Amino acid sequence: MVALAVTRPRRNLRQARRVYLARSVLVIGSALMAPAVMADETLRVGVYNNPPKLLLDGQQQLSGIFGDLLTAIAAREAWQIDPVVCGWQRCLDMLERGDIDLLPDVAWNEARAERFGFHHEPVLHSWSQLYQREGATIDAVVDLAQKSVAVVGGSVQERYLVDITQRFDIPVDWIRVASFEEGFARVADGDADAAAASRQFGEWRAQKTGLESSPVVFQPVQLYYAASPSVSQSVLANIDDHLARWKADGDSLYFATLRDWQAAGATPSPGQSGWLSWGVAALLGVLALALVASLLMRRRIASQRMRLATNEAMLATILDSVDAYIYIKSPDLTYQFVNRRISELFGCPADAVIGQRDEAFFDAATAAEIAQVDRRVLGSGEKTTLEERSVLKHDGQVRTFLTIKMPLTVTPGGPPSLCGISTELTEYLEMQSRTHYLAFYDALTGLPNRRLLMESLATTIDQDTRGNQFGAILLVDLDNFRLVNDLQGHASGDQLLINVAEQLREALDSDAMLARFSSDEFVVLLEQLGEQSQEAAAKAERMAHQLMTTIHQLRNSRSLPISASVGLSLFNGAASSLDVVLQQADMALQQAKAEGGNALRFFNPDMQTSVLERANLEADLHHALARRELALHYQIQVDQTGVTTGVEALLRWHHPERGWVSPAEFIPLAEESGLIIPIGDWVLTQACQQLARWSRQSAHAALTISVNVSSIQFQQPDFIDRVEYHLKQTQAPPDRLVLEVTESLLMREPTRVRHTMLKLREQGIRFALDDFGTGYSSLSYLKRLPLDELKIDQSFIREVLTDKADAAIVDTIILLAVSLGLVVVAEGVETQAQLNWLKGHGCYRYQGYLLGRPKPVDALFE
Structure with a gap:
């Protein structure tokens, strides 16, 4: 990757001289203190273009934040810098092989720590961020859906963003670029909606390219100079030393370099100076050498103390944030440390717990049991996991804890202390007990x-x-x-x-x-x-x-x-x-x-026999359709002149072992089990197919087929669609199909039933009310529903000649039907006398054994 030539902004002459003299003092002092073996050591430094952190200036020298700092350190340590231009991945490979000695701007991770050497003091704290055009609305990762994002190919930004968007199924159009600069340019030109870059680059270039930072921040990292395994540890130690001293001084070269690159956006160029300035700087450096050494030692001690205090505060914060009770007891079992959860458990601040024993917080029996376990752990020197039931003094509640106890060496050579980590199980066990109760007892x-x-x-x-x-x-x-x-x-x-x-x-x-x-x-x-x-x-x-x-x-x-x-x-x-x-x-x-x-x-056993028989019959009925055991027989209907006007389709079941099963036995079973729905659909299909065949035969084209429809089948949400489907598939004439419904159906949801009947009537389908007189239907239903026929139940026809009540009922039904304009069909006509009586009372459509028994269609007109 070719370095970009960037020029540092000019400072006024006085400021340049003052900075130059200050740097010269430190250079001379450092040179005097450097070991002889390090003098004139040449360090091959990998350089890849990553402004403002790292680049080459116009004279092909190190520049950028990392470059300027390393140049200053090299001047003080009398190192020679040999820049080696390489791409990012190639730089890492060369560093691992020992082809270069140092590579600036490297984020530490465990994998890299096994391959390279790192100093301890980070040069920069950084993170990655998405940058967008002004006015854009990318506020979270989910906002990247259907957007184009520019990322450097093979970068950590690309790996992170691709992984998280794939994990949440967010579709993104990725635009691979060679550098952050190219990514910003693609956004500025409108080729991309956003670009990913490091924080330093974004602060350096975003404003100048018309971009603004988005709230999407990710991958916080610490950046270092990484060293080849062959490089002396003293090189990294000296880098740490300079960084620590500079960071402790707000006016140091370190902060001045950061300010220059943040404010400018151009590469600094080294200042020029005369021999007089070098002489003055040398003199001042010699005079200040002792003072610098003293200040360095003090600052190093102060830095170590600050770092120790920071680590202690960080550890305390972590331990206080853990949802567990953590404590350390001295060898005599007094508390040395407790976290926030222990203070909350005992109801007093940590200072009041330190130095106390368990007797101050638990009842006597609990304290004695805890002490016995603690001594056993300290005596054995082994970690122990156990379940403790404790009673606190201040509330008397029995609490259950899952506790891990282990010896902890605090002072080398001294007796071990005891570390305990407890997790409360009280609520869990109560919930478990409640769950068991709910699982086995009625609430x-x-x-x-x-x-x-x-x-x-x-x-x-x-x-x-x-x-x-x-x-x-x-x-x-x-x-x-x-x-x-x-x-x-x-x-x-x-x-x-x-x-x-x-x-x-x-x-x-x-x-x-x-x-x-x-x-x-x-x-x-x-x-x-x-x-x-x-x-x-x-x-x-x-x-x-x-x-x-x-x-x-x-x-x-x-x-x-x-x-x-x-x-x-x-x-x-x-x-x-x-x-x-x-x-x-x-x-x-x-x-x-x-x-x-x-x-x-x-x-009693007879009950079981009856139930088992019914269950077996239902099981066989489940397979009757698939085994083709069901069949349709047809019974003719004739008018007063003896002409056949139509037929009624009657379902029959021939069981391979039982023979013919009575419809009165299996149809109620089909309705109770729900099998009537597929069976009724099959009956409707067969009837439509037969109507279609008759429509092509002039002798039978005018015949109707009446099909009994179960109330369960009629109330299915797709009943209308199923009827229309069968008519369309078979091309059967709809006006020759008569659907027979019962009075009980009319009583259930009359509004919905009427709607269904009207929809089917629009197709030309006709309706007959079956078994009229046996139910409880209101006469108002007969007026409102689109009926074509009334079928008088055969129970009235059977006694019409001998029972005056039945005769009156039949006569009334005939008069009612005529007044409503309905056709009357008498069922169960078995004798000539019955037929003559019906003709004499105005009934002109008949069905029964006298006129014809139910037969298969092939034998119907023989």
């Missing part, structure tokens, strides 16, 4: 929760495998508890649960376990009920009735009567498992609830 009632119950039950069953003792699980559920929350509020409901828990706990024996299993469900675990099942059942039944009576006697804040249902299951370890016992108790509870509540039911 509202304080009872064991489901987790603790399951563990206890598993342990009980496991222990009973070694004997024949019976146990019992009682599942206690409050009847109509939701009414309490709905009518009186959740606060009243919570208080009721607390009261129930207290009363049940008092009613149970001490060896019984009571737990809260869910919202209003409690579980009682009874053990050791005897080896005979009848005896165990009798004991469990008596306890269950006692609990039901206890709950029944409770009243909440508004005297609402309370009752409970109980499901009871016996078990012994030889033939029971955790899941089975709970499942049996739950089935017994459901039977008790189904019979109106306020009842006790034992589990």
Whole structure:
């Protein structure tokens, strides 16, 4: 890298002479004191262009802050300076090989300290900073997103900025430049938004190039002269000596050099002088030699004292900032040092603690225990880690500490002191205890929760495998508890649960376990009920009735009567498992609830058989679609002339082992399990495909297909989109698709249902109200909803000839439908007499076994 020629600003003649004479005195004095072996020593100094810290002047001599200071030191030590121009990385490589002796402006780090020699006194304290154009808004690293930043390629600034922006995913356009000067120029020219540089360069050049510093400051460093491993340590020692003396004097050459480069922005040039000035300087130097030596020694001692005081203050600050209790005790166990946390713990300043023993701060038992441990550590000479429980005198609270104690040599050859570092665990252990409580106990009632119950039950069953003792699980559920929350509020409901828990706990024996299993469900675990099942059942039944009576006697804040249902299951370890016992108790509870509540039911095997059968059927239904076991059969609908007007699609399931499964058996199961959604979507797809095929056949083009839609399927948020998708995919005519809905659907969210029906009606889709007369729909719904058909339930048609009430209902439905302009379809027509009666009363659309049974589409028109 080529050095830039920079000229130092001219001073007036008088100032130049005064500075020159002062420097000459020091030069002569230093020359007289320098060892003979150092005289005329040539130092090869690496130079790379990094103004204002380091550069070459117009005469190819060292310049810049580091260059001027090293030139002054060399003059005093009679060293010859041989500048060697090199790039930054090449300079480091040459220094490590010994091709150069010194390299100025090097930041110390551990890796470099292993490769090079360093003096102790830093030349400069510096840092890196981002500089930007005036008016820019880069206030933090995150503001660099989508901006361009100029950095010196391979520099520490580049490595730091690239690393931190990548770590936080901040996209930056990096512009690699060869020097800080080039980076500032790119920003000034508008090619970059900001540039990274050292603090000295920024202060030197930012204002002149129209840039300003940003708040983004990073990488504080100390800068030194780094030496090759082959250079004598005396060279670094002499550099340290000069820097220390100069820094102690505010008017020294060191501070004058800094002021010159900060104020100027140009390279100083050495002054010129005549022989007379050199003679006067030599004379003054000889006379001042003794005084300089004396002052040097005093300043060195003062500097060492200041450094020691600074280190002590720094160490005290660090120890006071640590969130731990740190102390040092003398060999006789009196306190020698305590940090701020110890003072806060004892409630008195550090001065009042020093010289005291533990008896002044802890109770007698704690102090004796601490002293015993301290003596053991000092006697063994080994570090010890232990958990201490201490009681302070001033508050009596038991505190727990994790403490590390170790011997500490303070005076060489003397007995060791004791160093202790303690971290308080009191809050952590309390939190741990609280966490354990929350994990295993119910927060509202304080009872064991489901987790603790399951563990206890598993342990009980496991222990009973070694004997024949019976146990019992009682599942206690409050009847109509939701009414309490709905009518009186959740606060009243919570208080009721607390009261129930207290009363049940008092009613149970001490060896019984009571737990809260869910919202209003409690579980009682009874053990050791005897080896005979009848005896165990009798004991469990008596306890269950006692609990039901206890709950029944409770009243909440508004005297609402309370009752409970109980499901009871016996078990012994030889033939029971955790899941089975709970499942049996739950089935017994459901039977008790189904019979109106306020009842006790034992589990019996028939209940389990029914539940398992239902579970197996549901599992098979999950695979029915994938295995193609489902099929659509169609039942025709005819008018009064006998012409087929449409069909109803009816879902059928042929199980590979069970054969045909009744729809009354598997459709409710599909609705409860949620399988009705994919199954209903499949039915809709098949019906649309069939409509599309018929639309291309003139004989069947006018036929409609009615599809039953489950209320669960109808209320899906994407139901409209799914219907439109199937129509579009199959190209089926929408006006031939009839969606059959039930009265129960119309009762749920009528506004939303009406909106859905109207949206689909816009596509041409028609709607039929299925099983009319069996529900509780309001007649106002019939008026507001876009219905096309009413289907009279077959339960009315079956008795229309023999039951006057059914006949009146059917007649009324027909009249109602006609008045609303709806088509009436009678379901379940099985005899000619029924058909004739319907025709005579104005019903002209029929469906039933008399007209045709449900068939596959291939056999529908045979």
